[in-house]
Amino acid sequence: MILHLKRFYGNYSGSMKKIDDFVSFETEFDFTPFVFPPPKEEKLLYRLTGVVIHLGSINSGQYTP
16 A cells, blocks of 8 residues: 655645745554445554655655665
């Protein structure tokens, strides 16, 4: 599974800005409450295996693993 966090926002004039706040999260996540129909006997656990970070501005930069 790939989870992408949108880190940009804009306004009605078309101006875009990068949200550069620190984000923290657990390394293991239970998706059971978000699945329909829910599993009867087991949990849907996902474990974080990698992170890619964008360094730079909205107009330029690089992605770093």
